[in-house]
Amino acid sequence: EPEVTQTPSHQVTQMGQEVILRCVPISNHLYFYWYRQILGQKVEFLVSFYNNEISEKSEIFDDQFSVERPDGSNFTLKIRSTKLEDSAMYFCASTGGAGGDTQYFGPGTRLTVL
Amino acid sequence: GQQLNQSPQSMFIQEGEDVSMNCTSSSIFNTWLWYKQDPGEGPVLLIALYKAGELTSNGRLTAQFGITRKDSFLNISASIPSDVGIYFCAGHPRLGSNYKLTFGKGTLLTVNP
Numbered sequence: 001e002p003e004v005t006q007t008p009s010h011q012v013t014q015m016g017q018e019v020i021l022r023c024v025p026i027s028n029h030l031y032f033y034w035y036r037q038i039l040g041q042k043v044e045f046l047v048s049f050y051n052n053e054i055s056e057k058s059e060i061f062d063d064q065f066s067v068e069r070p071d072g073s074n075f076t077l078k079i080r081s082t083k084l085e086d087s088a089m090y091f092c093a094s095t096g097g098a099g100g101d102t103q104y105f106g107p108g109t110r111l112t113v114l
Numbered sequence: 115g116q117q118l119n120q121s122p123q124s125m126f127i128q129e130g131e132d133v134s135m136n137c138t139s140s141s142i143f144n145t146w147l148w149y150k151q152d153p154g155e156g157p158v159l160l161i162a163l164y165k166a167g168e169l170t171s172n173g174r175l176t177a178q179f180g181i182t183r184k185d186s187f188l189n190i191s192a193s194i195p196s197d198v199g200i201y202f203c204a205g206h207p208r209l210g211s212n213y214k215l216t217f218g219k220g221t222l223l224t225v226n227p
Contacts, residue, residue, distance in 0.1 A: 004156075006156075031213055033213075033214075033215075035215070041202075041219070042202070042217045042218065042219045043157065043202065043215075043217040044217070045214045045216070046216060048213065048214055056164075056214055059193060091156050091157070093215075097212055102147065102159060102162045103147070103159075103213065103215060104159065105149075105156040105157045105158070105159075106156050107154045107155055107156045108154075108155070110154070
């Protein structure tokens with residue numbers, strides 16, 4: 001069964017460093033998302049991406065964040081200068097076209113900022 | 115922004131018991147989804163609901179999309195130890211291409227064998 005994959009599973013970085021989190025969405029999906037989950041809290045929406053552009057972003061998704069689909073399979077989230085409060089699980093999700101409302105999540109990347 | 119209130123926050127039950135949890139919203143959602151999350155893993159979709167009043171089952175799980183489109187519940191019958199985990203409701207308004215999901219805070223389920 002097709003699934004969303006994410007790498008790395010765990011990323012440790014120093015405050016102020018740049019990180020890139022990678023996702024491979026399900027191959028025929030058209031909409032891509034990043035969500036964040038701080039330990040013990042609910043999953044929060046960061047950004048949605050469709051047709052090579054951001055379709056919506058939350059207030060969490062500030063200028064330090066960017067997303068890119070560099071090729072036909074990868075979808076990345078970059079944090080330019082990490083802060084301690086960026087420590088969280090980051091989930092990528094994807095969904096199909098019209099009528100494909102169900103979002104399928106990847107296993108997540110645990111980001112730890114020291 | 116849209117808020118989902120999920121209850122209960124946690125449940126401790128004996129194996130074999132039935133479980134019920136629910137979510138309510140201050141605004142209308144046109145899609146309700148129920149996910150289960152194991153520690154260190156991503157949310158796994160259990161049931162998707164697309165129509166008001168819809169009642170859908172997936173094995174021992176049953177979920178309903180409330181008539182008002184502002185609530186949903188999930189029932190688990192005859193619980194087993196592997197049902198342990200955090201259950202999240204999630205919804206989105208399904209307007210155009212906006213599929214941004216709003217999540218509830220989760221229900222932590224513990225099943226005692």
